[in-house]
Amino acid sequence: MFMMYFTIYIDMRFIEVEKTRYGWLNRLLPGVTRIFEDKIIIVAKAETEKIYLISKEMYHIYKKMEKHPYALGFFFAEVDGDNVKFSLGTADKYAKFKRKAVVVNKFGEEKFLYKRNIMKKHILRFTQDIHQDDLVVVVNKNWEALGFGKALFSSKEGVEQQGALVKHISDKGFFVKH
Amino acid sequence: MYDGYSNFLVNRFRKLFGKNFEKVMESYSKQPKKAVRMNNLKIKTNDCLNRLKRKGFRFSKVPWADYVYFVEKEPTSLSATTEYLMGYFFIQDATSTLPAIELNPHSDEIVLDMAASPGGKTTHISQLMRNHGVIVAAEVNKERIKTLLYNLERMGVENVISIRTDATKIKELNLKFDKILLDAPCTADGTIGKNKRLKKELSQKLYDKYSKKQKELIRAAKEVLKPGGILVYSTCSTAPEENEIIVEYAVEKLGFKLLTLKNSRYFTQGMPIFFGEKHPNYLKKCGRILPYQYDTQGFFVAKLRL
Numbered sequence: 001m002f003m004m005y006f007t008i009y010i011d012m013r014f015i016e017v018e019k020t021r022y023g024w025l026n027r028l029l030p031g032v033t034r035i036f037e038d039k040i041i042i043v044a045k046a047e048t049e050k051i052y053l054i055s056k057e058m059y060h061i062y063k064k065m066e067k068h069p070y071a072l073g074f075f076f077a078e079v080d081g082d083n084v085k086f087s088l089g090t091a092d093k094y095a096k097f098k099r100k101a102v103v104v105n106k107f108g109e110e111k112f113l114y115k116r117n118i119m120k121k122h123i124l125r126f127t128q129d130i131h132q133d134d135l136v137v138v139v140n141k142n143w144e145a146l147g148f149g150k151a152l153f154s155s156k157e158g159v160e161q162q163g164a165l166v167k168h169i170s171d172k173g174f175f176v177k178h
Numbered sequence: 179m180y181d182g183y184s185n186f187l188v189n190r191f192r193k194l195f196g197k198n199f200e201k202v203m204e205s206y207s208k209q210p211k212k213a214v215r216m217n218n219l220k221i222k223t224n225d226c227l228n229r230l231k232r233k234g235f236r237f238s239k240v241p242w243a244d245y246v247y248f249v250e251k252e253p254t255s256l257s258a259t260t261e262y263l264m265g266y267f268f269i270q271d272a273t274s275t276l277p278a279i280e281l282n283p284h285s286d287e288i289v290l291d292m293a294a295s296p297g298g299k300t301t302h303i304s305q306l307m308r309n310h311g312v313i314v315a316a317e318v319n320k321e322r323i324k325t326l327l328y329n330l331e332r333m334g335v336e337n338v339i340s341i342r343t344d345a346t347k348i349k350e351l352n353l354k355f356d357k358i359l360l361d362a363p364c365t366a367d368g369t370i371g372k373n374k375r376l377k378k379e380l381s382q383k384l385y386d387k388y389s390k391k392q393k394e395l396i397r398a399a400k401e402v403l404k405p406g407g408i409l410v411y412s413t414c415s416t417a418p419e420e421n422e423i424i425v426e427y428a429v430e431k432l433g434f435k436l437l438t439l440k441n442s443r444y445f446t447q448g449m450p451i452f453f454g455e456k457h458p459n460y461l462k463k464c465g466r467i468l469p470y471q472y473d474t475q476g477f478f479v480a481k482l483r484l
């Protein structure tokens with residue numbers, strides 16, 4: 001494996017890694033590594049690992065650069081041991097795959113963007129591949145990603161139960177503050 | 179009479195703007211018009227406009243681009259709309275869209291944005307490059323660079339390498355660029371309409387301080403620009419110390435050639451004479467937007483070739 005170290009920040013190094021190393025992410029979100037496509041993976045390692053995807057032309061420049069970047073290309077996810085936080089950009093891309101998705105109405109969208117859980121009355125439909133405790137992408141009726149949540153139902157059994165059906169994890173409401 | 183202004187600034191503006199002085203002061207008494215740049219990386223201009231129109235927003239096109247619109251009616255906060263969160267548009271002063279248009283970056287180029295946060299122009303450059311090629315975005319401020327990253331993520335920009343650095347040391351990267359945008363840190367005296375505190379705070383010392391920094395930055399830009407490369411210099415200031423003086427320095431001392439702006443017809447010509455001093459006539463090729471021209475902030479753009 002080709003390795004590259006930037007020594008300016010002692011606590012942060014940028015490393016090129018092989019795509020297969022993150023194959024396990026597909027267990028959390030089936031097919032998510034399709035996003036890697038023709039990209040090169042660069043990982044910024046400190047206490048956590050930040051995964052970035054870059055094009056070949058960016059890689060060429062990045063290799064020539066004699067200073068560590070702050071961030072680069074497409075921010076894919078942050079990995080902290082077993083804990084993975086997929087980025088909101090990844091939510092956008094994953095929503096296009098139409099897998100592990102819960103579609104919510106306008107009311108649900110507003111609630112979710114205020115960090116609230118999704119209830120039965122918010123759900124318009126969902127994909128048929130959801131199991132209890134799965135990571136799901138929450139989308140609005142136009143299939144625009146709002147963020148990620150954790151399913152508290154399975155598509156086989158449907159959404160008859162009361163209370164929260166998708167627990168909020170991350171959402172784009174965060175962008176308003178910036 | 180001129181509420182909140184220091185005598186220094188009133189006298190200065192009177193000398194600088196001459197017969198346009200009253201019009202400038204009148205503009206600065208109002209908030210500049212808000213504008214949005216549609217993000218064609220994610221959505222077609224009309225699709226976004228139609229969605230927002232259905233929510234009661236009203237727009238009018240700016241004269242120089244068909245994807246930049248003034249906001250004429252804003253029934254709720256634009257930044258709280260789904261379209262904003264999806265990164266379908268960027269809210270910025272209309273004049274701030276001019277530098278990237280003048281830079282005219284291509285998909286196969288390597289571009290440097292020397293003072294990038296919060297990324298209004300970086301994301302615009304990326305849009306013009308269709309998310310291809312490479313943009314190196316430099317920003318020195320630790321907090322502001324985070325905002326840059328949020329905006330890149332929101333707008334779906336993927337061709338940026340951001341670095342936290344003092345751009346006067348950009349040479350240390352050991353890269354050469356086809357094009358450079360230097361949207362320089364400045365007094366921002368063109369933004370008095372929304373930053374009222376500037377009426378009191380601006381001083382000759384401050385103009386001179388920024389002028390010195392801007393010279394350092396443009397000198398650093400020269401060192402990393404490929405021969406024949408293009409540099410666009412811009413500020414949200416109308417001060418000659420921060421604009422014409424810097425361009426004159428770039429031409430006389432650094433060997434740049436000043437080019438005619440593609441959108442020159444929308445600008446007020448640069449000033450070869452100011453504060454009673456004569457400077458080279460070529461400075462007319464620079465462009466200044468006076469705040470009353472389009473009810474925006476005051477702005478300045480120059481395009482140079484090495």
Ligand SMILES: C[S@@+](CC[C@H](N)C(=O)[O-])C[C@H]1O[C@@H](n2cnc3c(N)ncnc32)[C@H](O)[C@@H]1O
Nearest residue numbers: 293294295296297298299318319344345361363
């Ligand atoms: C006029 S603002 C840039 C606005 C930005 N181009 C945009 O369109 O969103 C100037 C920026 O330059 C940064 N800055 C100031 N001095 C700098 C330096 N020496 N090197 C890099 N960035 C600097 C400031 O922190 C500020 O974010």
